[in-house]
Amino acid sequence: MFRTSDIILIAVMVSAAAMTYKIKRDAEVQQAAVYKIQAQIRTEEDTIDLLRADWSLLTQPSRLQRLSDLYKDQLGLQTADARQIVRLDELPEKPPLTIEDIMADNGAPGVDKEKTASITKDKGAEKAKAASKAKVGDKKPAVAAAKPKPAVKDKLASNARVAVADKIAQQIEDGADE
Amino acid sequence: MIGVLNKLLKRSRRGEDGSIVLDSARKATGGKTRTRVVMTMAVFLGIYVAITGRLVWFGFQGPTDSGPPPSRVTASRPDIVDRNGEVLATDIKTSSLFAEPRHIVDADEAIEKLATVLPEIDYEQTYKKLKSGAGFVWLQRQLTPKQQSEIMQLGVPGIGFRTEKRRFYPAGETASYIVGLTNIDNQGISGMEKYIDDQGLADLQLSGLAVARDLKPVKLSIDLRVQHIVRNEVADAMQRYHAIAAGGVVLNVKTGEVVAMASVPDFDPNNPYNAQDKDRLNRMSAGLYEMGSTFKSFTTAMALDSGKVTLESKFDASRPITIGRQTIRDFHGKGRVLSVPEVFIYSSNIGSAKEADVVGIEGHREFLHRLGVLEKMKTELPEVAKPTEPKVWKKVHSITAAFGHGVSTTPLQTAVGCAALMNGGFLIEPTFLTRTADQAMEVAKRVVSEKTVEGMRYLYTLNAEKGSGKNARVPGYRVGGKTGTAEKVINGRYSKDVRFNAFVAAFPMDDPQYIVLTIIDEPKPEMPGRGATAGSNAAPMVANIIRRSAPMLGVKPDFGQENAATLVSY
Numbered sequence: 001m002f003r004t005s006d007i008i009l010i011a012v013m014v015s016a017a018a019m020t021y022k023i024k025r026d027a028e029v030q031q032a033a034v035y036k037i038q039a040q041i042r043t044e045e046d047t048i049d050l051l052r053a054d055w056s057l058l059t060q061p062s063r064l065q066r067l068s069d070l071y072k073d074q075l076g077l078q079t080a081d082a083r084q085i086v087r088l089d090e091l092p093e094k095p096p097l098t099i100e101d102i103m104a105d106n107g108a109p110g111v112d113k114e115k116t117a118s119i120t121k122d123k124g125a126e127k128a129k130a131a132s133k134a135k136v137g138d139k140k141p142a143v144a145a146a147k148p149k150p151a152v153k154d155k156l157a158s159n160a161r162v163a164v165a166d167k168i169a170q171q172i173e174d175g176a177d178e
Numbered sequence: 179m180i181g182v183l184n185k186l187l188k189r190s191r192r193g194e195d196g197s198i199v200l201d202s203a204r205k206a207t208g209g210k211t212r213t214r215v216v217m218t219m220a221v222f223l224g225i226y227v228a229i230t231g232r233l234v235w236f237g238f239q240g241p242t243d244s245g246p247p248p249s250r251v252t253a254s255r256p257d258i259v260d261r262n263g264e265v266l267a268t269d270i271k272t273s274s275l276f277a278e279p280r281h282i283v284d285a286d287e288a289i290e291k292l293a294t295v296l297p298e299i300d301y302e303q304t305y306k307k308l309k310s311g312a313g314f315v316w317l318q319r320q321l322t323p324k325q326q327s328e329i330m331q332l333g334v335p336g337i338g339f340r341t342e343k344r345r346f347y348p349a350g351e352t353a354s355y356i357v358g359l360t361n362i363d364n365q366g367i368s369g370m371e372k373y374i375d376d377q378g379l380a381d382l383q384l385s386g387l388a389v390a391r392d393l394k395p396v397k398l399s400i401d402l403r404v405q406h407i408v409r410n411e412v413a414d415a416m417q418r419y420h421a422i423a424a425g426g427v428v429l430n431v432k433t434g435e436v437v438a439m440a441s442v443p444d445f446d447p448n449n450p451y452n453a454q455d456k457d458r459l460n461r462m463s464a465g466l467y468e469m470g471s472t473f474k475s476f477t478t479a480m481a482l483d484s485g486k487v488t489l490e491s492k493f494d495a496s497r498p499i500t501i502g503r504q505t506i507r508d509f510h511g512k513g514r515v516l517s518v519p520e521v522f523i524y525s526s527n528i529g530s531a532k533e534a535d536v537v538g539i540e541g542h543r544e545f546l547h548r549l550g551v552l553e554k555m556k557t558e559l560p561e562v563a564k565p566t567e568p569k570v571w572k573k574v575h576s577i578t579a580a581f582g583h584g585v586s587t588t589p590l591q592t593a594v595g596c597a598a599l600m601n602g603g604f605l606i607e608p609t610f611l612t613r614t615a616d617q618a619m620e621v622a623k624r625v626v627s628e629k630t631v632e633g634m635r636y637l638y639t640l641n642a643e644k645g646s647g648k649n650a651r652v653p654g655y656r657v658g659g660k661t662g663t664a665e666k667v668i669n670g671r672y673s674k675d676v677r678f679n680a681f682v683a684a685f686p687m688d689d690p691q692y693i694v695l696t697i698i699d700e701p702k703p704e705m706p707g708r709g710a711t712a713g714s715n716a717a718p719m720v721a722n723i724i725r726r727s728a729p730m731l732g733v734k735p736d737f738g739q740e741n742a743a744t745l746v747s748y
Contacts, residue, residue: 046271047323056265056348061406079726082654082735 253364253383255345256374256393258357260402261437261612263395266357267371267447269364270346272320273339275329279308279315281336288334292317295328320344345371347447349402352409354444355460356400356436356559356610359453368453370398370610373558399435399612404428404727409440411726412696415719416442419701419710425461426696426723427590428731431597431684433618434606437692437731439590441465461697464561466586470664471525471712472596472682472695473582478522478637479599480545481533483630489518489637495528501574506531506581509663522637523645525661527581534580542576543567548625549595550605551587558610563588582664583672589680593695596660596682598625599634600690639687649717650683652725654735659683659694659720661712666700676700681716685724686733694720 057063068077258267282288285308293299296318307315317337321329326339345360347353358369365380366372374396408426416424425441441461445453452458459465481487495516499506508526521529534542546552546567554564565587568575578584590608598605604622638658641647646661662680665672680697684690696719703710728735 043323043327049268050270050323052265053268053270053346053348056268059264060349060352061403062350062352062410065406065410080729082652082725082728083737085654085729085735087734 254343254393255360255364255366255371255379257395258370258374259395259397260353260400260405261397261435262401262403263397264349264402266349266353266398266400266402267345267347269343271341272344273323273326273341274319275317275321275326275337275339277308277315277317277337279310279312279336282308283335285309288336291332291334292329292337295325295332296321349405350448351444351446352406352440353400353402354447354453355441355462355561356398356405356439357447359447359450368561370396370558372560373610376560397612398610399430399433399437400439400610401437401730403730405438405440407726408438408723409442409444411719411722412440412698413442415696415698415701415715418704419698419715421698421701421715423457423461423465423699424697424719425465425589426694426719427462427593428723428727429590429593429597429608429693429695431601431606431690431693432615433613434594434597434608434621435613436590436608436610438727439463460559460561461589461699463555463557463559463588463590464563466563466566466588467678467680467697467699468583468586468664468667469589469592469680470582470662470678472592472660472662472680473579473585474522474525474530474662475596475599475634475638475660475682476546476549476551477530477533477542477580478518479626479630479634480537480542481518482633483545483626484537484541486536487518487533489633492517493521493526493529493532495521495526495532497528499528499531499577501577504574506577519637519640522660523641525581525646530580531577534576539571539573539576542579543571546579546585548605549598550607551591551595552585555588555591555594555608557590557608565591582662589695589697592680593682593693596684596695597693599631600638600684600693601631603627603631635684635687635690638684642683642687646711646713647681647683647717649713650681650720650724652685652721652728654737655724655728655733656686656688656736657683657721657724658685658687658690659717661717663712677710679710679712679716681712681720683717683720683724685728686736688736691733692731694723696720696723 068075255267255269257265257269259265277288279285285305288308289299289301289304292304293301299318304317307317320342321339329337329339343364345364347357349357354369356369358371358373359367360371361367365383366375379393408428412424412426415421423442426439427436428438429436439460439462441459443457445451445455445458447453461467481491482489492515495508495511496513498508506527508524508528510524510526512520512524512526516524516526516529518529518533520526521533537545543552552565552567555562565585567579567585575584594605594608603624603626604619605625606618606622635658638647638660639656640658641660642651642658647657647659650657650659660682662682664678664680665674666676666678667673668676678697678699679701680695682693682695684693696716698712698715698719701710701715704715708714
């Protein structure tokens with residue numbers, strides 16, 4: 001009746017048919033997915049168009065002006081005055097930072113407690129501290145710390161850190177020369 | 179058919195020929211077989227004929243009236259954006275909901291479900307619609323995509339969507355005259371929309387190649403923020419001064435770009451029911467006016483450019499000029515000899531007429547044409563009016579043209595002409611598309627000398643310091659300008675009370691970047707007792723526009739040069 005080769009061929013045929021069916025089916029599923037995604041993309045694109053239109057509608061200057069007029073009490077917005085606009089180079093110059101300022105800063109409270117402790121023995125430094133403390137209330141610690149520098153300067157000169165600072169300053173200058 | 183019958187007959191004949199077995203077999207069935215076969219065939223034939231006939235009948239029958247009306251093919255248009263990319267016009271897809279009542283299974287259920295997405299739906303009316311038995315009814319036009327997908331989720335049978343493309347203008351009336359309008363077929367009919375069509379989009383749409391994705395946005399020179407300010411200020415001014423119309427333009431003098439241009443009354447492009455009204459006209463480019471004293475800028479520039487007049491020249495303005503039946507007087511008469519700067523800041527008609535006289539009639543005409551003030555302007559906007567001038571120029575024409583009467587031009591052209599007097603002497607055609615200063619220089623024409631420009635800058639500054647333009651000053655922005663109060667012709671005579679006012683300003687005067695020109699048609703005094711000259715309405719409009727828009731235009735305030743004009747001795 002059936003020879004082995006027949007059976008094998010039948011098996012091959014059946015499996016080929018099954019595979020063809022499966023591939024076709026899978027392709028259909030994939031195709032459906034592609035259509036779905038394409039439809040999604042179209043919807044998204046349309047939505048993006050719409051949202052862009054919506055966005056420009058919401059950010060219309062005329063609408064913003066109406067809103068700012070309406071909520072004037074809460075927002076307190078005003079037309080910018082020409083005097084409020086300045087260029088960077090028109091800003092008042094900051095006093096140049098000198099090494100003495102940095103040192104005085106170190107003398108200021110809460111900057112570097114461990115190191116300051118060694119200076120507090122120094123009379124001048126104590127003065128500086130007191131002066132800067134008094135000025136902290138004015139919310140100008142940097143300027144305040146810089147102020148007592150002429151009085152303190154000589155006494156602090158003995159401090160080792162000045163030497164280090166000088167060295168750094170020297171290095172910076174050298175660097176600038178190069 | 180006949181062949182088959184013949185075959186049957188043949189077979190019977192063959193039987194008679196002598197095939198006994200077969201003959202006997204036939205006899206066994208009594209010869210009925212043949213009849214049966216023929217009958218069966220007839221039955222089948224009948225069935226098929228009936229089916230074919232029915233099909234043919236269906237074929238001739240028109241389709242039943244269900245489903246939406248045929249879709250209108252709306253062509254895509256490119257977006258229009260301002261110079262910063264803000265959308266001024268765009269296509270949006272909207273979908274409209276329709277129902278086919280014949281396919282609706284349960285109208286009550288359908289309405290209840292729809293009401294969850296469209297709360298504002300009218301129960302009774304919709305119910306009537308769905309029960310009407312019509313083939314097709316609209317339920318709701320222009321849904322958002324969100325509503326659409328929600329309705330789809332409901333799964334109500336017998337309803338569907340039709341998408342329609344619609345042109346949408348987010349800026350509304352703010353830039354209505356510049357952007358323009360499209361008709362129902364999405365073709366541009368006015369403004370830049372029409373310009374885009376004329377540039378080849380119409381052909382592209384006809385050939386069906388206008389695919390939304392391939393169309394690049396068209397970038398205009400308009401700055402939406404400044405445009406809003408100008409529109410806002412002119413609309414306010416129209417109301418404040420009870421005028422019949424007002425307008426304003428901001429022009430970049432170095433590139434010729436129109437940064438903002440507004441004219442009121444205008445219309446809402448999203449609902450342009452009144453766009454065809456008589457008073458809906460872009461007055462800045464399509465309105466012709468006798469510009470009045472702003473023309474004295476041109477007269478003075480012409481006199482200076484001719485070389486026959488310097489800033490030190492003097493003209494006798496003590497007596498009115500009489501020519502024919504007309505007498506030329508000064509509005510703010512000084513009754514003495516005036517220098518050129520005085521003629522300018524006191525806006526002396528007599529002085530200006532004498533300045534024009536120095537150049538001569540033909541020279542005057544030629545100069546105005548050279549500045550393009552009397553030529554039809556070439557720009558992208560289709561709505562451009564052609565200026566009018568006397569056919570033959572006589573002395574009286576030259577005299578009246580010296581102070582801006584007897585010749586009509588558009589406010590935009592006046593601004594362009596003034597830009598040439600401020601930017602170093604180059605006439606640059608205005609554009610509504612972006613352009614760099616280098617590109618502008620390629621199309622620029624030198625019309626006046628550098629020295630004339632210097633003199634004009636000085637006169638503009640001086641006029642804002644001491645003359646009629648005081649109200650246009652804005653601290654920090656060095657504004658200079660010239661007023662123009664023209665009397666309008668009513669019933670063939672110049673009227674004393676009906677005026678057309680304009681103010682042309684440039685800023686910052688140390689290196690002018692922008693020209694701002696405002697017009698106001700038939701203004702009344704803000705309050706009784708106040709004046710209604712250009713200095714009291716058109717000039718403050720300019721000041722407000724500059725104050726609000728200068729930071730956006732990138733002009734840096736500078737208080738150091740506030741008194742520059744007074745420092746220059748004169």
